[in-house]
Amino acid sequence: MCEKSTKERIIEAAIELVNERGYHGATTKRIAVRAGVNEVTLFRHFGNKKGLVKAAIDSFSIPESLLHYLDSQFTWDLEHDLPLLVRQYHEVIAQKEQAILISLREAGTFPELDQLIAHIPTMYKEKITEYFQQMITRNKLREKDPEILATSFIYMNFGYYFLKNRIDATKGPIDVDTFIEQNISLFIRSIE
Amino acid sequence: MCEKSTKERIIEAAIELVNERGYHGATTKRIAVRAGVNEVTLFRHFGNKKGLVKAAIDSFSIPESLLHYLDSQFTWDLEHDLPLLVRQYHEVIAQKEQAILISLREAGTFPELDQLIAHIPTMYKEKITEYFQQMITRNKLREKDPEILATSFIYMNFGYYFLKNRIDATKGPIDVDTFIEQNISLFIRSIE
DNA sequence: GGTAAATGTAAGTAGTCACTTGCACGTGGG
DNA sequence: CCCACGTGCAAGTGACTACTTACATTTACC
Numbered sequence: 001m002c003e004k005s006t007k008e009r010i011i012e013a014a015i016e017l018v019n020e021r022g023y024h025g026a027t028t029k030r031i032a033v034r035a036g037v038n039e040v041t042l043f044r045h046f047g048n049k050k051g052l053v054k055a056a057i058d059s060f061s062i063p064e065s066l067l068h069y070l071d072s073q074f075t076w077d078l079e080h081d082l083p084l085l086v087r088q089y090h091e092v093i094a095q096k097e098q099a100i101l102i103s104l105r106e107a108g109t110f111p112e113l114d115q116l117i118a119h120i121p122t123m124y125k126e127k128i129t130e131y132f133q134q135m136i137t138r139n140k141l142r143e144k145d146p147e148i149l150a151t152s153f154i155y156m157n158f159g160y161y162f163l164k165n166r167i168d169a170t171k172g173p174i175d176v177d178t179f180i181e182q183n184i185s186l187f188i189r190s191i192e
Numbered sequence: 193m194c195e196k197s198t199k200e201r202i203i204e205a206a207i208e209l210v211n212e213r214g215y216h217g218a219t220t221k222r223i224a225v226r227a228g229v230n231e232v233t234l235f236r237h238f239g240n241k242k243g244l245v246k247a248a249i250d251s252f253s254i255p256e257s258l259l260h261y262l263d264s265q266f267t268w269d270l271e272h273d274l275p276l277l278v279r280q281y282h283e284v285i286a287q288k289e290q291a292i293l294i295s296l297r298e299a300g301t302f303p304e305l306d307q308l309i310a311h312i313p314t315m316y317k318e319k320i321t322e323y324f325q326q327m328i329t330r331n332k333l334r335e336k337d338p339e340i341l342a343t344s345f346i347y348m349n350f351g352y353y354f355l356k357n358r359i360d361a362t363k364g365p366i367d368v369d370t371f372i373e374q375n376i377s378l379f380i381r382s383i384e
Numbered sequence: 385g386g387t388a389a390a391t392g393t394a395a396g397t398a399g400t401c402a403c404t405t406g407c408a409c410g411t412g413g414g
Numbered sequence: 415c416c417c418a419c420g421t422g423c424a425a426g427t428g429a430c431t432a433c434t435t436a437c438a439t440t441t442a443c444c
Contacts, residue, residue, distance in 0.1 A: 190382025
C-alpha cells in the first residue's frame with residue numbers, strides 16, 4: 001500500500017536526470033516521463049522547475065547519527081579504526097555521489113549547493129582530526145599535527161573516489177577493500 | 193597585429209560558457225556574444241553546436257614536452273623531485289581545470305571527454321611509478337610497490353586540488369606551497 | 385586597386401522549452 | 415451520498431532554441 005509518493009518519485013527522477021544531462025538538459029517533460037507522472041503534476045507540486053530542483057537538493061541531508069556511530073565503534077587501534085572510517089566515508093560519498101556531482105556541475109546555477117556539499121568532507125575532516133588528537137593524547141600516535149594528517153587522509157580518499165574509474169583500468173578499478181589494504185595501510189604505517 | 197583568431201575566441205567563449213551553464217545552458221547566441229562575434233560565424237566555422245564543443249574539447253592536449261622536462265630536472269632526491277612533480281602536476285590541472293570540470297559535467301553528453309581527461313592523471317601516475325621504480329633500483333627508496341605509492345600520491349593531489357576551496361576555509365584555502373611543505377613532506381618522510 | 389575570403393546583418397524556419405488552462409476521472413472521508 | 419483533492423489528458427501559449435538563407439560589408443593580399 002505504501003508505495004513511494006508522487007512527490008518522491010518526481011524528485012528521484014529529477015535528481016537522476018539533472019545528473020545525466022545537467023539542469024538545462026533535464027527537461028520537465030523527461031522528468032515527468034521518468035517519474036511515470038503527467039507533466040502538469042510536476043508544476044502543481046513544485047510551482048516551477050527551479051522549485052523542483054531545489055526540493056531535490058533539499059532532500060539530501062547528512063545523517064549526524066553516522067558520526068556518533070563511529071564514536072561507539074572506535075577501539076583506538078589505527079589498524080581497526082581507520083578502515084572503519086574509510087568504509088563509512090566511502091559509503092556516505094557513494095550515497096551522496098549524485099548530489100556531489102550535481103554540485104560540481106551546477107555550482108553556477110545553484111550556488112547554495114556548494115555549501116551543502118562541502119559539509120561532508122569538512123565534517124569528516126573534523127571527526128578525523130579529533131580522532132588523531134585523541135590518539136596523540138593516548139600516546140598511540142607520534143606527535144604530529146592532527147589536522148594535517150586528517151586533511152591528507154581526506155584528500156587521498158576523495159581522490160580515490162573520483163579517480164578510481166578514470167585512472168587506467170588495466171586491472172580494472174581498485175575496489176575499496178584493496179584500496180584500504182594497500183594505500184591506507186601504507187598511510188597507517190607511515191604515521192604510527 | 194596578431195590578435196586571437198576568431199576561431200580561438202569562439203572556442204574560448206564556448207569553454208567558459210559550457211563550464212558556467214552546462215552544454216544545454218551554453219546557447220550558441222550567448223557563445224557568439226561573449227566571443228564578440230556574430231552567431232552565424234560560429235556555424236560557418238564549426239558546422240553545428242556539437243562540432244564547436246568538440247573542437248573546444250580537442251583544443252585541450254597534454255604537452256608531452258612537460259613530462260620530458262621533468263626527466264631533465266630530476267636529481268633523484270625525493271625532497272627535491274617530488275615538490276617539482278607536484279608543482280607541475282598542479283599547474284597542468286589548473287590549466288585543464290575547465291576541461292576537467294566539463295568532463296565531470298558532460299560525461300553523459302560527450303563520453304569521449306572521459307577518456308581525454310583520464311589521460312592526465314594516468315600519465316602522471318605512470319611517470320611517478322617509473323620514478324619510484326628508478327629510486328628503488330638506485331637504492332634510495334625502501335622496496336615498496338611503486339604503483340601503489342604513485343596512486344596514493346596522485347589521489348592525494350587530486351583530492352587537494354578539488355577540495356582545497358570546499359573544505360572549511362577557516363584559515364582560507366591552503367596554497368600549493370603550504371600543501372607541499374606539510375602534507376607532501378609527510379608523505380616523503382613516510383616512504384624514504 | 386581589385387578580388388576573394390572572412391565576417392556582419394536581417395529575416396526566417398521548425399522544433400522545443402517552461403508553463404497554463406479547462407475539464408474529466410477516480411478515490412477516500414465526513 | 416457528495417465533495418474535495420490528487421491526478422490525467424488535450425490543447426495551447428509565448429519565448430527561446432539551433433540552424434539556414436540571401437545579401438551587404440569589411441579585411442587581407444597580390
